[in-house]
Amino acid sequence: MGMGRTAMRALALAVALLCAVPVAAQEPSAVILTLDQERLFLESEFGRASVAREDTATRALEAENKRIEAELVAEEQALTEERKTLPAEDFAAKATEFDQKVERIRTEQDQKARDLTRNRDADRQDFLRLAVPVLGEMLKDRGAVAIIDKAALILSLSAIDITDEAIARVDAAASAPPVAPAAP
Numbered sequence: 001m002g003m004g005r006t007a008m009r010a011l012a013l014a015v016a017l018l019c020a021v022p023v024a025a026q027e028p029s030a031v032i033l034t035l036d037q038e039r040l041f042l043e044s045e046f047g048r049a050s051v052a053r054e055d056t057a058t059r060a061l062e063a064e065n066k067r068i069e070a071e072l073v074a075e076e077q078a079l080t081e082e083r084k085t086l087p088a089e090d091f092a093a094k095a096t097e098f099d100q101k102v103e104r105i106r107t108e109q110d111q112k113a114r115d116l117t118r119n120r121d122a123d124r125q126d127f128l129r130l131a132v133p134v135l136g137e138m139l140k141d142r143g144a145v146a147i148i149d150k151a152a153l154i155l156s157l158s159a160i161d162i163t164d165e166a167i168a169r170v171d172a173a174a175s176a177p178p179v180a181p182a183a184p
Helices: 002-019 037-043 045-083 088-141 163-175
Strands: 031-035 144-149
Touching (some): 031 163, 037 045, 037 163, 045 088, 045 163, 088 144, 088 163
């Protein structure tokens, strides 16, 4: 029971220290906003379209890989059957040719997977180019000094989270026609 009282006193002291700021030392408070970057991307129209394209491309690549795998397995089985009737030199040549084909296909399919990753990264960069000016406007509108990713916080008030508003504004910016540069 003594431990409970000590813990309560320590908590009360911590709260008192946090609340007791000398009036002379108070300066205007800096407004800091939070943003869930992943949610901003995934729930924006741009992000949803990007994820849908990536999912479609990934499924197509997976289907292609399965089809190729089935073809190679069948070809390997046929080659194994031919081994029984082919001279050793002929079989060795066909086996080498098959191995080279498998390596070429593996390289091609790996490149396709890297292309998917590169496309995903390019979409993220395009999204940032769209979102950063919008977030800058929100920073200015709120008189804030910074926007911090929610994942970097331990504790915050939900009132400083701008994710929902940011999603709406980014979607509006994405659907707005581009502004033509002023004539010289």
